[in-house]
Amino acid sequence: MTADFWAGLEPAAREALRKRGQSCTYARGRELLHEGQVPDRVLLLRSGLVKVSRVVLGGREVVLAYRGPGELVGEQSALDGEPRSATVAAVEAVDAFVFTHSAFRGFLREHPEAALVLLALMSQRLREADSRRAEFSTLSTMGRVASRLAELCDRFGDEHDGRIRISLPITQDELAGSTGASIESVGRALQTMRSLKYIETKRREIQVLDREALDALRNA
Numbered sequence: 001m002t003a004d005f006w007a008g009l010e011p012a013a014r015e016a017l018r019k020r021g022q023s024c025t026y027a028r029g030r031e032l033l034h035e036g037q038v039p040d041r042v043l044l045l046r047s048g049l050v051k052v053s054r055v056v057l058g059g060r061e062v063v064l065a066y067r068g069p070g071e072l073v074g075e076q077s078a079l080d081g082e083p084r085s086a087t088v089a090a091v092e093a094v095d096a097f098v099f100t101h102s103a104f105r106g107f108l109r110e111h112p113e114a115a116l117v118l119l120a121l122m123s124q125r126l127r128e129a130d131s132r133r134a135e136f137s138t139l140s141t142m143g144r145v146a147s148r149l150a151e152l153c154d155r156f157g158d159e160h161d162g163r164i165r166i167s168l169p170i171t172q173d174e175l176a177g178s179t180g181a182s183i184e185s186v187g188r189a190l191q192t193m194r195s196l197k198y199i200e201t202k203r204r205e206i207q208v209l210d211r212e213a214l215d216a217l218r219n220a
């Protein structure tokens, strides 16, 4: 699901926000924000895609989300003043508006309707986190992998000749990191899905051949 802050703003609010920011570009692979760092800015993505992740005990990367055009990153620290909750890195070249905390907070004070948009997005994220927590305690690894692939299809899928190509260069490690399962068990789940002809995989590419089968697995 996208959390498009920009789309939720009225034209006047967009203009007011744009005036407070500076344009910035980030090459693919570059970190925009780093977990634990003392925060100083908020970014509104204009184009490109970023990966939001955390490093957990044992050094493993857990992917929390992907964010794209119209979405904010760094807003949590601007709201609560705490260090960065996650690392945000460019999966592809990114164009963004960058705001200081005081500029962003000043904007929210002057545009309460924008603050409501942000609250709605934070509420949506809480719902997603709750769903994932429930999923982690009820679904098998196969169900969780199917659920994540179905989400990726909905957000990044390009449909062609009855198959859906997920246009996101995701590795098996990253997929495992977003399901809370080990790389080995995610590898086994993918192998089973391949042999059932639900999916086809290449290096950093997944194609879904049977989208309905994924839904059946996630609801099993």
Ligand SMILES: Nc1ncnc2c1ncn2[C@@H]1O[C@@H]2COP(=O)(O)O[C@H]2[C@H]1O
Residues within 6 Å of the ligand: 033, 039, 052, 064, 065, 072, 073, 074, 075, 076, 077, 078, 083, 084, 085, 086, 087, 088, 125
């Ligand atoms: N679960 C999540 N889903 C989407 N974005 C997130 C999630 N957790 C953290 N982020 C983003 O990653 C940013 C890291 O810096 P902040 O904590 O300032 O703000 C955070 C959010 O913008």
